[in-house]
Amino acid sequence: MPSITVRMVTPTTLNELSDGTIDGAFFFEIDDNINIRHESLISEQIIPIASPSLSKEISKMKFRIPEAQWRLLGVDAPSWRNDWERFFRTEYNMAAPAPRITWLSSPLAALQAAVDGLGIALMFPSIMREELSTNRIKVLPGFGSTALVRQVNFYTMSEFPETKSMRTYLDWLRPRLTSDAIG
Known part of the structure; x- marks a missing residue:
C-alpha cells in the first residue's frame, strides 16, 4: 500500500x-x-453471540432467550439502542426485557463483555472476526429469521x-x- x-x-x-x-x-x-x-x-446481518460456556448453557434451553435470565449486552449509541427491541419483536413477537439489558459504551465493550461470559451481545461478523476465528465467542444458532442489519x-x-x-x-x-x- x-x-x-x-x-x-x-x-x-x-x-x-x-x-x-x-x-x-x-x-x-x-x-x-x-x-x-x-x-x-459494509452492510451485515447482526447476530447474537456469547462465550463458549454461556453458549453451551443457552443451547440446553433450546436458545429460548426470553425464559432465561441471561444478561443482554447493548450498545448505548443511537443506532444500536433499538437492536434488542427489534430482535425480540422479530424472534419472539414481544418487547425486549429492558431490565436485563446492560448498556455499554461501544460495540467493542459489548464484544469484550460477551467474550468474558457476562451475557449475550448482538454483533456483526466483521467486528468480531478475531474472536470468531479463535473460538473466544460462539454465534448462537437458530435465529435465522432475524433480519437485523447494521x-x-x-x-x-x-x-x-x-x-x-x-x-x-x-x-x-x-x-x-x-x-x-x-x-
Missing part, C-alpha cells in the same frame, strides 16, 4: 468533522438533514473535497471489512 496520510480520531463528533479537524468519520447512522456526504462500506458508513462534509489519500484508504479498507474476508 502506498504511503498516505489520513486524519481520523475515535471516538469523534460531528463538530470535529464539520470544522475540518479530521478528514472523515465512521458512523452507523446520522441525521439525513445534515449537509454530509456518505459512502456505504450498515457502516464513512462520512465526510460536503463542502470539503475528498482527498486522494482518503480514496486510497477506503479502497484498501473495503475488502478487509466484508464478511467474506472473515476466516
Whole structure:
C-alpha cells in the first residue's frame, strides 16, 4: 500500500468533522438533514453471540432467550439502542426485557463483555472476526429469521473535497471489512 496520510480520531463528533479537524468519520447512522456526504462500506446481518460456556448453557434451553435470565449486552449509541427491541419483536413477537439489558459504551465493550461470559451481545461478523476465528465467542444458532442489519458508513462534509489519500484508504479498507474476508 502506498504511503498516505489520513486524519481520523475515535471516538469523534460531528463538530470535529464539520470544522475540518479530521478528514472523515465512521458512523452507523446520522441525521439525513445534515449537509454530509456518505459512502456505504459494509452492510451485515447482526447476530447474537456469547462465550463458549454461556453458549453451551443457552443451547440446553433450546436458545429460548426470553425464559432465561441471561444478561443482554447493548450498545448505548443511537443506532444500536433499538437492536434488542427489534430482535425480540422479530424472534419472539414481544418487547425486549429492558431490565436485563446492560448498556455499554461501544460495540467493542459489548464484544469484550460477551467474550468474558457476562451475557449475550448482538454483533456483526466483521467486528468480531478475531474472536470468531479463535473460538473466544460462539454465534448462537437458530435465529435465522432475524433480519437485523447494521450498515457502516464513512462520512465526510460536503463542502470539503475528498482527498486522494482518503480514496486510497477506503479502497484498501473495503475488502478487509466484508464478511467474506472473515476466516
